[in-house]
Amino acid sequence: MAGFHLDDTIAAVSTAMAPAGIGIVRISGNDAFEVADRVFRAKKEGKKLSAVKSHTIHYGWITEGEEVIDEVLVMVMKGPKTYTGENTVEIDCHGGVLAVKKVLEAVLNAGARAADPGEFTKRAFLNGRMDLTQAEAVMDVISAKSAYALKSSESQLRGTVKKAIRAIRKKLIYEIAFIESALDDPEHISLDGYPKRLAQVVAEQKKQVEKLLASADEGKMIQEGIKTVILGKPNAGKSSLLNLLAGEEKAIVTDIAGTTRDVLEENLVLKGISLRILDTAGIRKTADTVEKIGVDRALEHAKDADLILYVVDASVPLDENDAKIMEILKGRKAIVLLNKSDLTAVIEKEEMEQKTGAPVISISAREETGMEELEEQMKKMFFQGEISFNDEVYITNARHKQALLEAKKSLELTAGSIEMGMPEDFFSIDLMNAYEELGSIIGEAVGEDLVNEIFSKFCTGK
Incomplete structure (x- = not known):
């Protein structure tokens, strides 16, 4: 430009x-x-x-x-x-x-x-x-891939993020102005007992910043989709599950174990929720070099997955490969899918709940059963059943998140200076840094280069 x-x-x-x-x-x-x-x-x-x-x-x-x-x-x-x-x-x-x-x-x-x-x-x-958050929301509305992403973008377009940021900045600029005035006119404005009062204000505003940051992971999933990795042993029915969710044949399905060698990614929308589903190679020890690479990639993707769908063939006993997968699930958001429920089961639902601590759903990819329960469980797991965009503010932009992290750091430095009994001018330096970082989110403290970079990503005509 x-x-x-x-x-x-x-x-x-x-x-x-x-x-x-x-x-x-x-x-x-x-x-x-x-x-x-x-x-x-x-x-x-x-x-x-x-x-x-x-x-x-x-x-x-x-x-x-x-x-x-x-x-x-x-x-x-x-x-x-x-x-x-x-x-x-x-x-x-x-x-x-x-x-x-x-x-x-x-x-x-x-x-x-x-x-x-x-x-x-x-x-x-x-x-x-x-403001800048609303301008960015325009492009988010255009590129929204799910009902939740659209609602989130429309909420930001109405100014929910701007309102939250301005409320924090208003509190900070008042304190900055008070400190500067007191330092300029110490005869008429006393700072006696002020650090204690300021510490309370800083703690309150830090809490507001942390509240916005807490929404960032959920906001990212709303905007970009939940990264969902399908894990399981070979022939458990992982690719059949992907095909069922996609509503078409996306993955090759055969009776030969180890058919899936590489990661297959598909973007889907279920119950208004956007999912980035990755079908992976079956987890097992193997001497096959290509298959081993596929298994390593599956485990790597599982590390940063938002959700793991662990597909278990309920008609065959658990083994050491299952133990390895269950170890990966610890402390992670996961749903266990007991597949092939149309066959005689040798694994009980209660047993898997005990071993994994995750919700367990019986499905049959062949008979296409259990899908509705899976969709409802995912919705409940991530968004407590519903998302309200009337009052809640969701941070969906990585630039906003980074600015909030910097603002939080500056507020922590202010709190540290107060605790150490530093001079008041130290307080205003860090408070001003927090104020400007927050201003960069809504466009009240940004340079021309950043503005040009943001708008260069838009489509022509908008």
Whole structure:
């Protein structure tokens, strides 16, 4: 975005470049109405878009010279009550790729500049229409892969993160200002007993930061999906389970043990929850070099899994390979699936609950039973059955998490300085660092390079 200027009038296609019912070309900037007037011919002769009321729709044609390009509806919106805070025109034309492209070309030839990726939202941020967390939520809404991810992004778009961060910053800046005032005017402002009061404020705000950080792991799973690793011995039915969950044949299934050699990943949505499911090689001792690599990869993925689905063939006894897997499950979120419940079972549900301490569900991948209970258990295990996005704030962005960690560190340093009886100016240095780290989350303390980096990830037209 090296050539970015707020004075430019920009334009881009805001809908997918694919055959559709309609396509939208968006224009934003000081000269948006004048640019539109150069290409728009209203049904009512002489009508100028620059002279009509705001937030109105007008019927006519887009033309270039004598050529009529398309029949359109044009929406006129005057700033600052627009998405970008600027004068905005949206041209609704027919959704054919060529028609949309020609309308955009006409608009660019009439004086607009092609918008950079994310430039409309960047302008909304720079014009104060939204903070940085809301701007980032726009892209999260567009790329949401599940109902929960969509709700979380919409909640952030409404300003839940901004509200929480601003509440903490308000408390901190009050204390910073008080310290600075007292140091400048010690005759009138006393700091007697102040460290004790400040320690309480710092502890309270640190607790608020920790509350936000506590939501980060759950927030990451909401946004990116729960990393779910399927573990089990060869021929336990792991690949059959993946195929059943996916609703199609994703993995090769045979009666030959060790068919799955590599990790197979699939993104699924179950009960509104996004899952990144990894089917892995069967866990067993093997002399086969390729299979051994597959087993090692399975164990490696299990280390950082959010959830392990341990598939057990209930028709055969447990052995040392099962013991190895059960050792991996210790202290981890896991669900044990007693597969092949359609056959005579030699392993009891109660036995597996005792050995693993994890919930156990009887399933049959062949008969397609037990899936509903599995889905409900996953939902209960991660989100206590439901997620409410009305009051809860979820941190879903790695940048936000890092800033919160830095803010927490600065608050801990402040608490340490108070405990050691350090001079008050030491308090304000660390408090200001925490204040600025939190400000970087909502865009009130960020440099141009970071802003450019964030918006460069957006799609063009947004």
